[in-house]
Amino acid sequence: MTTNVDKIIRDTHKASRALQLASEETVQTALEKMASHVEEGTANLIKANRKDVQRLGANDPMADRLLLNEARIKNIAAAIRSVAGLPSPVDQLLVKRKLKNGLLLQKRTAPFGVVGMIYESRPNVTFDTAALCLRSKNACLLKGSKHAEETNIAAVKIIHRALKEAGLSPQCVGLLPSDRSSLQHLFTATAYVDVIIPRGSQSLIETVRKNSLVPVIETGAGVCHVYVHEEADLTKALRIVENAKVSRPSVCNSMDTLLLDKKIAAPFLSALAAEFEKHGVQIFADATAHRLLKGYPFLHKATAESFGTEFLSLKCSVKTVNGLNEALDHIQAYSTKHSEAIVSENKAVCKTFLQAVDAAVVYENASTRFTDGEEFGLGAEIGISTQKLHARGPFALEKLVTEKWVVSGQGQIR
Numbered sequence: 001m002t003t004n005v006d007k008i009i010r011d012t013h014k015a016s017r018a019l020q021l022a023s024e025e026t027v028q029t030a031l032e033k034m035a036s037h038v039e040e041g042t043a044n045l046i047k048a049n050r051k052d053v054q055r056l057g058a059n060d061p062m063a064d065r066l067l068l069n070e071a072r073i074k075n076i077a078a079a080i081r082s083v084a085g086l087p088s089p090v091d092q093l094l095v096k097r098k099l100k101n102g103l104l105l106q107k108r109t110a111p112f113g114v115v116g117m118i119y120e121s122r123p124n125v126t127f128d129t130a131a132l133c134l135r136s137k138n139a140c141l142l143k144g145s146k147h148a149e150e151t152n153i154a155a156v157k158i159i160h161r162a163l164k165e166a167g168l169s170p171q172c173v174g175l176l177p178s179d180r181s182s183l184q185h186l187f188t189a190t191a192y193v194d195v196i197i198p199r200g201s202q203s204l205i206e207t208v209r210k211n212s213l214v215p216v217i218e219t220g221a222g223v224c225h226v227y228v229h230e231e232a233d234l235t236k237a238l239r240i241v242e243n244a245k246v247s248r249p250s251v252c253n254s255m256d257t258l259l260l261d262k263k264i265a266a267p268f269l270s271a272l273a274a275e276f277e278k279h280g281v282q283i284f285a286d287a288t289a290h291r292l293l294k295g296y297p298f299l300h301k302a303t304a305e306s307f308g309t310e311f312l313s314l315k316c317s318v319k320t321v322n323g324l325n326e327a328l329d330h331i332q333a334y335s336t337k338h339s340e341a342i343v344s345e346n347k348a349v350c351k352t353f354l355q356a357v358d359a360a361v362v363y364e365n366a367s368t369r370f371t372d373g374e375e376f377g378l379g380a381e382i383g384i385s386t387q388k389l390h391a392r393g394p395f396a397l398e399k400l401v402t403e404k405w406v407v408s409g410q411g412q413i414r
Contacts (some may be wrong), residue, residue, distance in 0.1 A: 008174045009141060013192035015171035016114050016139035016301045022168060022357050024088055030082035030166035031131055035077040037158045038127065042073050049123065049156035056121070056147050062312075064250040066121040066148055083131040083379040089401045090137050103409050110404035111137040113194040116186050117382070118208055120200035121147040126155040128373075128380040130173045134163075137402035139172045141193065143186060145200075146178040187212040197395070199383035201337070202310070219383025219395055220360075221310050222252030222338035224368045227327045227353070228268060229255050229344035230261035236365065237343040243367040244341070246279045249314050251254040252384060253339050253371040256310055257317045264291050265320050282315040288317040308334035324349055328356050335359060337386045339368040360386050360393040 040311065049068040056063055095107035115138045117129045126142055130367075133140040144152040144365055152175060160170035176182045186193060187208075195215050198208040202221040226244050228237045244255035269292045273342070276283065278293060282298040283289075284306035293299050300306075306317040307330070321327045331340055341363035342353040352366045361371045361384075373381025378396035385391040389398035 005176060006189075008176060009185060009189050009192050010137045011171040012141050012174035013114050013167040016111075018169060019134070019139055019172050020111055020137045021111075022137065025136065026166055026168060027088075027134055028084050028136060030162050030168055031080055033165050034127075034131065034159055034162035034185045035080040035084070037162050038073060038077040038080065041154070041158050042070060045073055045151065045154050045158075046070070047108045048150040049148075051150045052121075052148050061148065062121045062250070065249070066123065066151070068123055068151060072124065076124050079124075079181045079374055080127060080131045082374070083135050083397065086135065086379050086397055089398050092401075094403065101412050103412055104409055106406045106408075108171075108404055108406055109401040112400065114139045114141060114192060115144065115400070116141045116193045116196040116214065117191075117385045118186070118196065118198045118200070118204065118283050119383075120145045120204060122199075123148050123151040123155060125199060125254065125383075126152050129382055130156075130159050132380055132382060132397050132400055134168075134172065135397055138400055140174055141186065143176040143182060144178055144251045149178040152178070183207075187214060190214055197382055217385060217390060217395070218387045219404055220338055220386030221336050222254070222371075222384065222386075223256050223308055223310050223334060223336045224253060224339045224341075225257045225259055225331050225335065226255050226343065226368065227259040227321075227324075227331070228261065228264065229324065229327075229342060229346065229349055230263040231341040231346040231349065231412075232264065234264065234268055234271065235344055237268065238275065240341070240343055240365070240367050241272060244369055245276070245281060245316055246314065247367075249371055250312050251369075252310070252312075253368050254312070255316060255341075255368055256340075257307060257319060257330075257334065259330060260289070260318060260320050261327075262288060262320045262322060265289065269293055269318070280314055284315065286316040286317075286319050288320040293318075310336070311403070324352065328353070331357055331359075338384055339363065339371040341366065341368050353358070360384060 028038045060136045092109040097105045115133050119125045156175040159173050163170045190213050193214045196212050197217050199219045226241055273296045284300045284302040286302050302317050337359045339361045340359045344350050354362045372392040373396040376394050382395040385395040
């Protein structure tokens with residue numbers, strides 16, 4: 001196992017140099033072929049994915065994240081083509097300056113080199129990461145979870161076929177074994193890997209942060225709040241809250257906590273209960289909300305753990321507040337700085353919220369579900385970065401580069 005993992009890492013590092021010298025046409029051809037082979041391989045992908053889903057169990061909350069079907073595979077192919085059509089972020093001129101001694105200085109964007117991606121049971125991340133890394137001329141090492149092992153193996157076979165047909169080394173995209181023992185090899189591969197990006201649960205991200213000797217760019221867990229202000233349009237608020245919770249509850253941009261001004265709590269919760277009951281949403285309510293929701297069939301009393309929890313399922317907590325400042329205090333205490341929203345017709349209140357909330361994405365009168373690289377017109381995403389260095393928000397193609405100073409002279413010495 002040790003030899004195999006280390007060899008994959010070394011081979012990917014070796015392939016990275018040739019990738020950086022590849023032409024734009026070659027890279028785009030590889031991505032177009034990848035998209036076509038994804039569509040052609042739909043049956044094989046679904047067959048492999050079915051094995052993973054059956055092993056996990058259809059009732060597991062992660063099953064929706066893991067599932068591939070024809071519609072999702074079609075979307076994957078479309079995302080790859082979208083990335084292929086984006087302008088390259090590599091070799092872009094950032095600064096140009098000529099010194100008194102005649103030296104010409106240029107600061108240009110450059111690939112990282114080798115990107116290590118550690119993620120859980122979302123097989124679309126395999127394709128998104130490979131596409132984004134190739135478009136930015138980064139080789140990548142993929143470390144998926146055991147839950148998606150069969151799907152990831154089938155996916156990387158498709159990717160390798162496309163690379164080979166385009167004249168690129170298949171080792172530009174390496175798939176590490178899914179067992180956890182391979183992580184330590186990746187964490188200590190400082191001579192071969194330039195950055196590691198974890199995407200998944202908070203425990204995964206903390207494990208990578210604590211143990212990796214390779215620099216880490218975090219894509220954080222999402223504990224997302226929607227605050228319905230007393231001056232909200234309640235019909236609009238109902239649509240936003242329902243969408244933020246039930247449209248796809250297993251993803252990081254779904255709502256986990258509803259904050260609600262007490263002045264409008266009774267009418268809003270009455271309307272919300274009718275909608276949430278249709279979807280079987282379990283509500284963990286504070287004392288005020290619990291009293292107002294009496295008779296709701298999926299009602300629980302909130303505990304301390306109900307707030308600050310990323311549910312990733314048809315569950316949410318409800319907290320009633322006395323105005324904007326109390327809502328802001330709650331968000332500051334429990335937010336993971338992913339996506340936060342306010343619903344209000346008061347523009348001054350909205351402006352204060354947008355300025356005061358420390359998060360990668362803040363919303364005024366819109367669902368948190370839009371936090372997504374494709375929705376933002378970025379083609380696809382590596383994840384949602386909740387940190388503040390280098391990248392924040394949808395971590396997409398434009399941020400998969402670093403900088404390089406290029407200095408041209410005519411024999412100058414210092």
